[in-house]
Amino acid sequence: MYGWIWKHLPGPWPLKALLALALLVAVVLVLFQWVFPWLEPRLPFNQVTVDEGTPTAGIVLPFVR
């Protein structure tokens, strides 16, 4: 895949390197701007709230401490 991309970038190698870098930056930008923000709430990290909704008797614990 990476070999294929390198082969299809135009120009001599310094230009290829520059274009490859630009491609990399573009990919990271797309990931940080759109993909990760979309993905994040779907992952089970960083949940800080107790679940809201109808408090049912079943989940009410006695008050200890």
Place this chain on the structure above:
Amino acid sequence: MNPDDQEELRAALLTDIEGPQPVERSRGYRVRAVIRGIGEAFITVGALLLLMVAYQLWWTNVEASQAIAEERQEIEQAWADPDPGAVTPTPTGTPKPVTDKPLAEPLYGTGFALVYIPRLADHVWGLPVTQGTGKDVLAHGAGHYADTAMPGGVGNFAIAAHRSSHSEPFANFPDLQVGDKVYVRTQKVWYTYTLTHDDPNLTPTDTWVIGPVPGFPGSEPKKKLITMTTCTPRYGSTGRWAWWGELSGSRYVSDGPPDGIDPRVVPS
């Protein structure tokens, strides 16, 4: 020269003589190409995972710090203090008793208070509190659980904030101690809560912790409480940690901040 290069070179030479030639790929070449492809796929997946980690642990903090500063500015602008940064730190005369009723709950996503916790001052000094506890709200400060009391109200003023990522306001949550003060400022009133107890071993379904009388559903609230929740372990989300406190004082903003704190200067 390795066999693959030899083949390519041969094809290139023949191209010069006889026009384009199909490159004869050996079986070895194809096997190597497949293995190379699999290897590259693994490397790509690894790089993506590392980038995701960088996003979570670093970039969300950068973004949230900015968002928190903007939210704070918005709230302060809405309050239109004569002295932005919040009024004389040295009160004069005897403060008037607060007779204002607690605020009504604002619309989802509206900031209405700033929180100052000396023990957590490096993260929680002018932390905006915004209505609601959606991820979008928690990305710029603390969120106020809907349908719980407002600052100074009878019942339970319940808020949540991140302990890791998104500027991690509650990063040092475990440092809190019984007796610590939590200052909540609304437009006109400073409310002082004093922490009474905590529970680090809660589960995400323990919604009783934010009830009007935590642990006693249905009973009539008489006290004015605060509840703060965050995740535990840090970077995880399997458990919840809550601190509770009770209102121990209130004064008008025009009488100066409580206990001589200076909201403009982060204590070290």
